[in-house]
Amino acid sequence: MVTTVSTPSVAESMVEALSDLSAERSDRFGQLHLTLPASAIREAVRRCRAAGLEHLSDVMGIDWLEYPGQQGPRFTVVYNLYSLRDSSRLMLRVDVADGETVPSITPQWAGASFFEREVYDLFGIEFAGHPDLRKLVTPDDLEGHPLRKDFPLGETPTLFGEGRFLDPASFRAGMMGRDRGRTGWVGGARKGVRSEQRRDPEADS
């Protein structure tokens, strides 16, 4: 029996290369994610870049405050790296608690500057060593970090001429499954439609 050994992609090879930095692997919908401690991110990005992951797609934040069943630190910062050589993509994740700082990769990768500033502006995660960490997109007089889950959307009710008003939030209230809507309706299960069963490849509609 012939076994073919295919060369691992650049992203796959980083699993081995970053194993000494206590990287945990997770595969999400076919995409490789490596979770690292915050202290290791600079070294990890340096090694990834040297190995061929030359294109920095994105640095983004996620706030897990309202995620059902989530334990652990409140935020995650995801670094989205891409290799031009073999079109493989690697996502590095850093779990950050509220108030913790993450070392900035801007000194070694100038393109991360705007991305990190945006994460700081919208989530409040501070990046230590960033040359110019300040707000990027929100007005200077806006206090708070809008994309945090406890920051309100800021909807204003729509007023009509005769004194009627519509409150948009109350229309949507049932859908999140937490509050009751205007008619007392509460929305559906928080489980995904196919979270247990994946689509049957045999069955065609």
Added chain:
Amino acid sequence: MSRDGSGRAQVLSSERHGDFETKLMRINVGPVHPATHGVLRLVIDLDGERIVGLSPRIGYLHTGFEKTMENRTWQQVVTYTNRMDYAHSMGHDLAYVLAAEKLLDARVPERAQRIRVILTEINRIASHLIFIGTGLLDMGALTPFFYTMREREMALDILEMVSGVRMNYGYFRVGGLYRDLPDGFEEAVRAFLAVMPGKIDQYRALYEKNNIWVDRTRGVGVLSRDTALEVGLSGPSARASGVALDFRKAAPYSGYEEYDFDVPVMEEGDAHARMTIRALEMRQSLRIVEQALDRLEPGPIKDPDRRISLPPRHELETSMEAVIFHFKLVTEGFHPPKGEVYVPTESARGELGYYLVSDGGSMPYRVKVRTPSLPNVQAIEPASVGGMFADMIVNIATMDPVMGDVDK
């Protein structure tokens, strides 16, 4: 900027050379400026005409898209996606529905995929037409603007015929399309394809041999390949600097692997290359549209899976399950499984991808839009520092940022 943020020009330092005193000044450009392509503000340090430092200040069009999308159902988000990059709005729609379909493991019929490709490429051509028109307008050439806008009307007529609006089409749905093509679509597209190559030559004849244009763009704003990758640049501006990256070839989606087209890559990295490459790309887009149109076959336009798409109306009379699916979809929409997904696509400006985080609910938990214009705006700094003020205007025009894309 001056400490009180008043926007007044500031003298940073001054020197005497014999009888001649020079001052290093800090000046504000924008956000209301005829040539900054929207509400982009730049704070530049000027030594005479030379730019010594440049700092873009953005956020004047921040709309809170990502926060708003967390409060709309998965299907309602399609209304919002096209308002970010309003020049290539179908690119955003496509990127979002592809990501949502990956989450749902939806199977989009071939006809829908081909129509998506046709419309996205026509939209890309319309976006590049704006680029050429306004780019030359920023350099002072008024005439080409009217020529390109005339052809853009043809493209917008086609897109209006399909979706009902000239801009910000919400035509794509998660699972397929909103509705099938109208009669007369194929004739209109073929007429467009017949006319466009001649028109592209006409535009190029208007500026390519013009000494003023050549002097203003050759050698101006040179970005090397390393600088382009350092800054995170992508799209035609990066390909003009030698970064051979196009997600339609590297990570094909929606059937792009079937079509035969080239991706021009140039080495010079100056404004001249950045403008020329988009004219070349328009020709390739026309090739793709022609091939997709030739292969268009009748068929369904939406994934028939009842959990994503509404069942056909005649079934509601006979089947109870159809009524329940219909009810669930109309009241809440579908629930993708928990997880995170990212699908990169190639928009007219660069890499565009939606990172979707689902918690199993009817609304997205987190939508992060990786828009191409945000790192492209970072590229203005290395391109312009050391050059003259007028060259900075050319650099902004050729990086082609759309401020809705930058500020989200």
Added chain:
Amino acid sequence: MGLKDLFEKDFQELERDGILFSTLGRLVAWGRSNSLYPVTFGLACCALEMMQSTNPRNDLARFGSEVFRASPRQADVMIVAGRLSKKMAPVMRRVYEQMPEPKWVISMGACASSGGMFNNYAIVQNVDSVVPVDIYVPGCPPRPESLIFAVMQLQKKVRGEAFDQHGVELPMVEGWSRP
């Protein structure tokens, strides 16, 4: 015909002979209405439709808006095209204040008129809270024809031929005003 005829002949006769009777105010209002130069204030998607309204198919220039002035000091009307974010609002107020009197504002699109589909922390929900709006144009984005119609309505307002929503006649623009 001599100057004597001006005082003796009937004014219909004189009109047939090519003499027009009006007031200076009306003459100035007619001139102002037919040469409304907008200031370039395109913010978002509506700005592209505003640009499209100047293209050969929908020609805004034939209504007098020949050029879009970049300097507010040389402009009459500000077409707020696009969503106004709260960060941009002070800038817009400043540009409005730099425009010389008489000036008008057209709020183009749903986002400028009411916040549109963006009811959140970042967008001003009605541009009228920052600058006084004369004409609202609905649409997302409004077709160029809608914008041209709005400019025509503004022209009527400048000339004093327009009524507001309660049926009250809107005053003609003053030909000569001293502060």
